[in-house]
Amino acid sequence: MTHHDLVILGAGSGNTVVDACTDLDVAVVDHGEFGGTCLNAGCIPTKMLTHTADVAEAVRAAGRFGVDARLDAVRWTEVQDRVFGRLDAVAADGRAGRVDAEHVTVHSGHARFTGPRTLSVERTDGSGHDVVSGDRVVVAAGSRPAVPEPVASSRVPFETSDTIMRRAALPRRLAILGGGYIAAEFAHVFSALGADIVMIDMADRLLGGQDEAVVDGFTALARERYDVRLGRQVESVTGTAGAVRLVLDEGPSRPTRCWSRSAARPTATASTCTRPGSSGTPTGASWSTRASAPPPRASTPWAT
Numbered sequence: 001m002t003h004h005d006l007v008i009l010g011a012g013s014g015n016t017v018v019d020a021c022t023d024l025d026v027a028v029v030d031h032g033e034f035g036g037t038c039l040n041a042g043c044i045p046t047k048m049l050t051h052t053a054d055v056a057e058a059v060r061a062a063g064r065f066g067v068d069a070r071l072d073a074v075r076w077t078e079v080q081d082r083v084f085g086r087l088d089a090v091a092a093d094g095r096a097g098r099v100d101a102e103h104v105t106v107h108s109g110h111a112r113f114t115g116p117r118t119l120s121v122e123r124t125d126g127s128g129h130d131v132v133s134g135d136r137v138v139v140a141a142g143s144r145p146a147v148p149e150p151v152a153s154s155r156v157p158f159e160t161s162d163t164i165m166r167r168a169a170l171p172r173r174l175a176i177l178g179g180g181y182i183a184a185e186f187a188h189v190f191s192a193l194g195a196d197i198v199m200i201d202m203a204d205r206l207l208g209g210q211d212e213a214v215v216d217g218f219t220a221l222a223r224e225r226y227d228v229r230l231g232r233q234v235e236s237v238t239g240t241a242g243a244v245r246l247v248l249d250e251g252p253s254r255p256t257r258c259w260s261r262s263a264a265r266p267t268a269t270a271s272t273c274t275r276p277g278s279s280g281t282p283t284g285a286s287w288s289t290r291a292s293a294p295p296p297r298a299s300t301p302w303a304t
């Protein structure tokens with residue numbers, strides 16, 4: 001067992017605490033990349049992708065401004081390389097900086113409390129575990145995506161906000177479960193990059209909790225751009241990668257059923273989500289919004 005003045009669980013915002021503790025013997029524990037959600041799967045990559053999406057949208061709309069332009073293709077792999085080539089390096093540098101600091105010990109592994117201010121850390125490389133204790137412990141373990149039970153138990157491949165940006169291929173259709181700001185951001189990104197979007201939310205308006213004018217304005221705008229299903233929940237998910245079927249509950253007003261067929265492109269998770277009797281088109285994977293206060297994760301089960 002190693003004992004420290006301070007143990008920090010989580011190298012997202014927790015990592016910034018280290019800078020204020022240069023006179024202490026500090027341990028930082030994380031089972032993921034340094035920088036946490038914001039750097040690796042949140043604020044920063046989404047904003048970089050939003051800019052890319054805005055560029056694509058600007059090209060599509062250029063004619064309205066008397067500028068002739070045409071969007072020929074989106075080179076997704078290059079888009080990803082631009083974003084994650086930079087961010088992955090920042091995360092690696094952040095970790096190296098802490099490893100090199102004399103007063104800091106970095107533990108790469110999954111931690112769980114085994115006693116007062118005492119953690120057992122299962123090393124990420126599978127080589128065993130360490131017991132780490134501290135006079136004080138900062139818990140900065142963040143949150144993880146909350147996957148609705150019908151999706152989680154379905155055994156059907158799905159993406160979450162943690163994984164969707166690192167998909168090998170752009171989805172052709174994407175069913176997004178949730179209507180908060182993260183859902184809105186991804187809808188914009190993947191729509192602009194060419195995907196058809198289905199937004200499903202149990203609330204009757206998108207961006208719930210935001211300013212009323214924003215909520216109403218955005219919900220109206222989203223209805224123009226996407227297939228928006230409000231007041232609805234997913235009841236079941238079936239199918240396989242390339243042919244996913246979502247069944248929604250009856251909702252408050254009219255019954256709607258989602259059904260699926262195989263996509264032409266085998267690399268994308270495909271399904272359709274249309275009313276019975278209408279023709280379907282291939283869709284992409286579904287993903288979920290994040291829980292606000294989940295327990296520490298025991299693994300990373302949300303990626304498939």
Ligand SMILES: Cc1cc2nc3c(=O)[nH]c(=O)nc-3n(C[C@H](O)[C@H](O)[C@H](O)COP(=O)(O)OP(=O)(O)OC[C@H]3O[C@@H](n4cnc5c(N)ncnc54)[C@H](O)[C@@H]3O)c2cc1C
Pocket residue numbers: 009010011012013014029030031032033034035036037038039041042043044046109110111112140141142143161182290296297
């Ligand atoms: C798609 C998306 C877009 C976002 N956009 C914005 C935005 O534009 N603006 C904004 O302000 N916020 C945004 N957020 C929210 C923001 O990213 C988070 O609020 C912030 O990153 C939370 O920081 P944190 O340090 O609490 O948690 P995290 O950054 O998640 O850090 C927690 C760390 O703890 C580690 N960890 C957790 N459990 C364990 C364990 N048991 N053992 C070892 N390590 C563990 C994790 O690996 C992680 O590195 C966005 C979030 C998402 C998902």
